[in-house]
Amino acid sequence: MENSLEFAQQLDRADPLRSFRERFYIPERGGKPLIYFCGNSLGLQPKTARQALDQELEVWQQQGVEGWFEGEKPWLSIHQRCKKPLAQIVGAHPSEVCPMNNLTVNLHLLLTSFYQPTQNRSRILTIGGDFPSDQYALESHIRTRGLNPDETLLEVFPRPHEPTWRTDDILAAIEQHRDSLALVLMSGLHYYTGQVFDMAAIARKAREVGIPVGFDLAHAVGNIPLKLHDWEVDFAFWCSYKYLNSGPGGVSGLFIHEKHHAENRPRLAGWWGYDEARRFEMTKGFVPMPGADGWQLSTPSVLAMAVHEAALAITAEAGMDALRRKSELLTGFLEWTLQQSGLPLTIITPANPAERGCQLSILIERNGKTVFSDLTEKGIIGDWREPDCIRLAPTPLYNTFEEVWRVGQVISGSERFTS
Known part of the structure; x- marks a missing residue:
């Protein structure tokens, strides 16, 4: 150089x-x-964002509620149009991903489904000093199960005088506590240090000892190549306003490996996750959409989703x-x-x-x-x-x-x- x-x-x-x-x-x-080196906090605005917004505002103006069902791009399927580029970006099948909600909402949904403590296996392994929102979510779920976070949350820290983690230490902690762990949950890329964790090795180790593993990909998605399906990660979640450039507070997303799609896992249900063919029957008894779509809760924000779709197209095109x-x-x-x-x-x-x-x-x-x-x-x-x-x-x-x-x-x- x-x-x-x-x-x-x-x-x-x-x-x-x-x-x-x-x-x-x-x-x-x-x-x-300006020299903008802050895409790790908020990505820049795509020039196609305004056009995407204007298009949906025009539909709203001209068609009102019929915008959900009429036209070339009905709102009812707007989340479906994001699935293919999302799957490409995170290394998944389209059925395994879905854009929805915000990051911490999706984390709470996924903890409801994948944190299932028993008398002998109740602990959650994470990294010390992970992003505060994740820490708060973990603490709250532990408490709602009647457990003490100080005893239940197992944090792995870097070694003294080392700023980053050694993969071997994380793997050793999983092995050491294998009989008491119910879940491994941590960032895939640490927000403060910028360290990328060996998600493939961590997922492999968790699978070896029979523990589900999930990753917060807020700083990883659109930043590093991911192979969530091949790594057999159980679940993952992310925001889209950093490297995916989908706007401040933009639509989040989640991944649920297809091996869990046929399971009757506990979940917090909402009507947008109900079987689309029967959604408007308004009947009792939740019947989920197949795949990750079945974890949806509420009507999507069409305007935010439109910007998300436009931004995803750029990242997917670049590859x-x-x-x-x-x-x-x-x-x-x-x-x-x-x-x-x-x-x-x-x-x-x-x-x-x-x-x-x-x-x-x-x-x-x-x-x-x-x-x-x-x-x-x-x-x-x-x-x-x-x-x-x-x-x-x-x-x-x-x-x-x-x-x-x-x-x-x-x-x-x-x-x-x-x-």
Whole structure:
């Protein structure tokens, strides 16, 4: 690699995905585009989003309630149109995925179905310091079963003085507690460190000891290649407003492996999960839709789903393999430029490309918050996580190698590191 603008521009010219940047609105300040490295929190707006919204608003205006059943794209089937691209992105069969609700709602639904404690097997294994929403959901489900979270929730932490987890430690914990575990549930990619966990190995180990396993893919979906069906993950859930670019608070989604579709698992039922052919009979006795669709609850938000459909089409067209290839180069270039700065910073995200996605998490020894403010003032949008972490996520759909180089130049010249 070379630390030069010419080298970065050469990489951009050779980028087969370079045209996808034109499909997004790049935020501006003072008429100049910002360098937006915050797709790990909120992805940018696809230019097709407004058209998708306007189309459904027109249907609502002209057809009213008949929009559910009439026209080329009736609302009744809007979730079906998202299933094929979703399945492609997460490595699943279309019947195994469904867009619905928000992330934590889907987590509660899935815990209802897959957390079935018994007298001997009641514990849940997770990673220490996982995303707070997941922690709260786990605690609440444990309490509703009349159990104590302090005794029931088993957290695996990194080793002392290590910022990330060793796969062997997670596998060893599953083995050690195999006779008391009822569930393994954890993130597939850690929000703070950016570490990608070996989901295939963890799922294989859980299957070996007869324990269901689920993953929160909020930071993984659209970021790294997934093979949920082949890995035989029991269930997974995600949000869509990060790397899938479906808008703030956009539609979530879930995966349920087909091996569970014929089971009569406990679930919280709602009328949109009822057999579509009989839904409007309004009869007692829940009859679920086949597959993941049977976990739906309420009428979908058509406007949010329309944006989701438009955004998914872009990611599916680019393809996760191509996005991954660019991501490894783009993130690797950012890592290299930061290392060239010679400044007192530590990248806690794993150096192995197989163990990370787009995101690099950077610890600043001193003045970290002021360094972050300095970046923001200079038009570089990342995000800050207490107590001392700057997260930067160069996203392959719309970020460039030139932007990476310019971020390195700003950080290298930041007086905040030495003041």
